Amino acid sequence: MLYTIPHYYHKFHCVAGDCTDTCCAGWSIMIDDKSKKRYWRQKGGFGQRLKKSIDWKNSSFKQCGKRCAFLNRENLCDLYMEAGPDMLCKTCREYPRHTEEFEGIREISLSMSCEEAARIILGTKEPVTFLTKEDEKEEVYPEFDFLLFTKLTDARDLIISFLQDRRFISSHRMALVLGFAHDLQSRIRSGHMYEIDGLLSRYRNESLHSIAEKKLLGRKAQAESRFLKMKELFSIFQELEVLDADWPRYISTIKKLLFEKGIASYEENRSAFYQYLKENPEREEQWEIWCEQLLVYFVFTYFCGSVYDGQPYGKIKLAVVCTLLIQEMAQATFKMREGRLDFSEFVHLTHRFSREVEHSDLNLNALDRIFISDQRFGLSSLLSVL
Ligand code: SF4
Numbered sequence: 001m002l003y004t005i006p007h008y009y010h011k012f013h014c015v016a017g018d019c020t021d022t023c024c025a026g027w028s029i030m031i032d033d034k035s036k037k038r039y040w041r042q043k044g045g046f047g048q049r050l051k052k053s054i055d056w057k058n059s060s061f062k063q064c065g066k067r068c069a070f071l072n073r074e075n076l077c078d079l080y081m082e083a084g085p086d087m088l089c090k091t092c093r094e095y096p097r098h099t100e101e102f103e104g105i106r107e108i109s110l111s112m113s114c115e116e117a118a119r120i121i122l123g124t125k126e127p128v129t130f131l132t133k134e135d136e137k138e139e140v141y142p143e144f145d146f147l148l149f150t151k152l153t154d155a156r157d158l159i160i161s162f163l164q165d166r167r168f169i170s171s172h173r174m175a176l177v178l179g180f181a182h183d184l185q186s187r188i189r190s191g192h193m194y195e196i197d198g199l200l201s202r203y204r205n206e207s208l209h210s211i212a213e214k215k216l217l218g219r220k221a222q223a224e225s226r227f228l229k230m231k232e233l234f235s236i237f238q239e240l241e242v243l244d245a246d247w248p249r250y251i252s253t254i255k256k257l258l259f260e261k262g263i264a265s266y267e268e269n270r271s272a273f274y275q276y277l278k279e280n281p282e283r284e285e286q287w288e289i290w291c292e293q294l295l296v297y298f299v300f301t302y303f304c305g306s307v308y309d310g311q312p313y314g315k316i317k318l319a320v321v322c323t324l325l326i327q328e329m330a331q332a333t334f335k336m337r338e339g340r341l342d343f344s345e346f347v348h349l350t351h352r353f354s355r356e357v358e359h360s361d362l363n364l365n366a367l368d369r370i371f372i373s374d375q376r377f378g379l380s381s382l383l384s385v386l
Contacts, residue, residue, distance in 0.1 A: 001137040004107045006127045011120050012096070012110050017075045021115045021351065023095055024068040024077060028060040028242040035089035041188040046082055052058065066245065100305055109301050113355035118347045121293055125206075126252065127164040128296050144320055146354035148188070149307045151196045156185055156303045159316070163295045170291035171379065171386040172182040174320050177295075182379050227263045227386050232376055233321060234259075240356075240363045245358045256333040273331045276339060290346060294323045309368070320382060323381055326353055 036059055039050045053062050053069035062069045068337035070079040079087055096114030100107040106254035158178045168176075180203050186345070187195045234255055242248060258266055277284040306312040329349045334341045357363055371377055 001135050001139070002105045003133045003135075004105070004130050006109055006121075007131055008124050009108070009110060009131075010118050011100055012117055013338075014114075015116050017303070019075060019116065020348075022067075022071065022075050023114055024071040024075075024092075025063075025066055026062070026246070027355070028055075028058070029063065029068055029089070029091055031059045032090040033059075038087075039089075050079075055187055066146065087152055092348065098301065101145065101299065102149060102304065102307065103141040104139055107300070107304070109297070111298060111354060111358065112350055113359055115347060115351040118351040118354065119344075121297055122347055122350060123157040123295055123343070125289060127166075128160075128293065128300075148310070149194060150351055152304050152312060154200055155180075155196070155312065156299060158203060159299055159303065160296055161204075163292055163299065166288070166292070170288050170295070171322075173292070174295065174323070174386050175383055177299075178320060181316035185311070188310055188312070214315060224263055226385055227259070227266050229381060230324075231255075231259050231299055232386075233325060236321070236325075236367070236370065241360050241366075243298050243356050243360055243363075244352075247352070250352065254329050254332040257335050258328060268333060269335050272339065273334050273341075276334065276341075286343075290322060291327065294326060294350070295319050296305065298322055309372075310374050311368065314368055315372040317377055317382065318367055320386075321371070321377065322353070322357065324385065326350055345372070 022030070031054065036054075036056075039054060040056075042050050054060070055062050068077075070077050072078050072081075074341075077088075077092070080092075085093070096111040096117045098109050098111045100109075110121060112118040112121055159180065162176050163173050165173060181198075183203075184196065185197055187193065187199060234251075237251055258269070277287050301317070302318060303312060303315045306315050326349065330341055330346055333345050333349055337345065357367070
């Protein structure tokens with residue numbers, strides 16, 4: 001088995017009681033079957049407490065005031081304190097580690113939904129690299145398309161190299177990867193897999209950067225159109241399952257800050273934000289690095305999963321749209337803070353976004369569907385808002 005992790009992976013340590021948020025509140029914690037059986041077998045007072053604190057029908061821990069029934073006042077887990085780490089269910093044992101599974105391969109990342117992990121990911125200044133390790137374990141997935149997977153991993157390497165090319169601004173890098181993924185998708189759709197190597201070589205050619213720049217310049221949306229398109233991007237949330245009961249209020253405040261006073265006010269705030277970045281080169285560089293780390297995070301986590309549905313272009317749209325939405329949320333926060341945005345605020349809003357969007361199969365499936373088939377998110381439309 002081959003294991004891949006981002007280089008910052010081992011920097012993570014749960015800060016438990018010192019956590020600014022906690023992963024044990026605000027959403028349901030699902031219990032795997034093995035742990036559920038083990039919990040059911042527990043005897044004595046602890047067994048009684050387990051029996052009362054679990055929603056056996058939905059396989060999740062019950063909540064008290066939106067907090068896990070085992071989360072104590074010090075924000076520590078009573079189940080862990082009482083019975084040790086072995087008694088934790090799979091979700092609690094692994095979180096915030098996220099694993100993507102392919103035949104003979106595990107790609108493990110940290111989820112940005114944990115604020116501490118988000119701090120590590122976004123605080124990484126250097127381009128992310130990936131470390132691999134192999135062991136003797138073997139497995140076979142009968143239907144696994146290894147040819148497609150190999151093409152996808154080659155494509156992802158190239159996409160990540162584009163996203164980490166710091167000679168170009170992040171919107172330019174996003175345009176390039178959208179264009180590439182669009183072309184890749186057409187080869188897959190038409191069954192011309194043998195053309196993918198040629199496509200990769202063509203995109204490795206330096207001059208494509210300037211083509212991407214020209215394409216982008218030609219498609220920039222007018223202020224009014226951009227305003228309407230960004231509003232449209234935010235309408236995605238209406239199609240998603242709500243995980244945190246506070247989320248609708250939070251995102252509606254963000255939308256009000258951005259859009260309620262109309263185009264002029266939206267554009268004024270946007271210009272002020274970019275002026276704020278420009279007036280301090282370090283700040284501007286920092287912003288570009290945050291955007292790069294977001295894009296690389298989404299691409300590393302989801303892109304190769306398209307081996308199961310043959311839709312890599314949808315995964316790149318997901319990476320770009322999620323990054324754009326987080327950028328807009330940052331601009332709303334900038335307005336709320338009367339003209340400033342610091343690292344901890346950016347980390348906070350990113351982790352809220354991730355927590356709400358990434359931890360629901362229903363939401364991820366809905367986004368797949370939207371980015372594969374919804375005309376609102378076509379190439380021209382997305383290029384125009386970069
Ligand atoms: S959110 Fe992250 S740091 Fe906080 S308690 Fe959970 S795993 Fe630990």
